[in-house]
Amino acid sequence: MSGLTTTRAPFSEEAQAHGELYIHQPYELYSDANHEAWRQLYHRMEDRWQRYANPRFLEGIGSLCLDPTRVPRLDDVNKFLSPLTGFKAKAVSGYVPSFMFFDCLRNREFPTTITIRDAGMLDYLPEPDIFHDIAGHVPMHTDRAFADTLVRFGDCAHTAAEIVAGIKDEQEQIRRVTSIFKALARFFWFTIEFGLMRGPDGKGIKVYGSGLLSSFGEIEHAVCSPDVERRPMQIEAAIHQTFEIDHYQPLLFIVDSFDHLYSLVDELEHRMKAGKLNHVAPGEPVVNEIDLQSFLDATLA
Ligand SMILES: [Fe+2]
Numbered sequence: 001m002s003g004l005t006t007t008r009a010p011f012s013e014e015a016q017a018h019g020e021l022y023i024h025q026p027y028e029l030y031s032d033a034n035h036e037a038w039r040q041l042y043h044r045m046e047d048r049w050q051r052y053a054n055p056r057f058l059e060g061i062g063s064l065c066l067d068p069t070r071v072p073r074l075d076d077v078n079k080f081l082s083p084l085t086g087f088k089a090k091a092v093s094g095y096v097p098s099f100m101f102f103d104c105l106r107n108r109e110f111p112t113t114i115t116i117r118d119a120g121m122l123d124y125l126p127e128p129d130i131f132h133d134i135a136g137h138v139p140m141h142t143d144r145a146f147a148d149t150l151v152r153f154g155d156c157a158h159t160a161a162e163i164v165a166g167i168k169d170e171q172e173q174i175r176r177v178t179s180i181f182k183a184l185a186r187f188f189w190f191t192i193e194f195g196l197m198r199g200p201d202g203k204g205i206k207v208y209g210s211g212l213l214s215s216f217g218e219i220e221h222a223v224c225s226p227d228v229e230r231r232p233m234q235i236e237a238a239i240h241q242t243f244e245i246d247h248y249q250p251l252l253f254i255v256d257s258f259d260h261l262y263s264l265v266d267e268l269e270h271r272m273k274a275g276k277l278n279h280v281a282p283g284e285p286v287v288n289e290i291d292l293q294s295f296l297d298a299t300l301a
Contacts, residue, residue, distance in 0.1 A: 003031030015093035060139030085147035097294035106154025136214030145258035165299035242283035
């Protein structure tokens with residue numbers, strides 16, 4: 001029985017085949033192996049979180065009351081999360097097209113993968129799973145400034161759609177969406193997914209990016225390895241910076257605080273309105289057809 005294992009979850013595949021993106025979490029389908037994968041993933045991260053995670057993440061983990069030994073129920077997580085910031089984890093069957101993803105954030109809903117990686121392959125996973133989404137992302141959503149920052153990312157996507165809605169030439173519209181989307185995706189990547197932050201009192205470096213908080217190997221590498229270049233965050237550097245998802249990140253950006261991060265997203269939107277995201281450097285991430293179309297559909301709304 002495959003349970004709800006990444007790439008082997010008939011429940012999710014069937015939902016996708018029926019075009020159902022937002023689903024419920026069929027908790028009874030999790031197998032013992034799924035729970036064991038969660039237990040192992042959680043157990044080996046605990047010490048690393050204590051050492052490398054920013055204090056708000058540690059507080060978040062505490063206030064969500066996650067069971068270290070069982071895959072969490074999203075309803076239980078939301079009972080603790082929602083009163084704090086209004087955010088909710090929302091079960092999805094698979095990939096959420098970018099505009100829809102940002103729009104969910106704007107509504108304080110976090111699209112959450114319900115499948116979990118195979119217990120025999122804990123280390124490398126190119127796609128998100130429930131450990132990445134719930135243990136890596138959601139504890140940060142208990143922080144007011146961080147949660148408000150996610151909402152501002154959602155606002156940015158709407159602003160982008162409004163800007164390109166006014167462009168009559170179809171080719172130019174596509175070119176513009178592609179450039180703005182790349183800028184947004186890169187900024188999201190270097191903050192929400194792989195962000196570093198100055199430690200308390202400005203000393204040391206702590207991790208707040210969920211890609212790092214859910215990775216046993218990379219969380220330490222990000223903070224300690226001499227092979228990583230760590231730069232103070234500069235928007236113009238991040239939006240032109242390509243990234244690859246299949247190896248440890250060689251370049252990471254540091255913000256000062258969550259209030260600083262919030263102000264940066266304001267600044268990003270300001271730059272977008274001033275036309276400064278219209279010609280970002282080519283390269284990764286590739287803007288796929290589904291993401292592009294989701295923005296174009298939003299221009300018609
Ligand atoms: Fe993520």
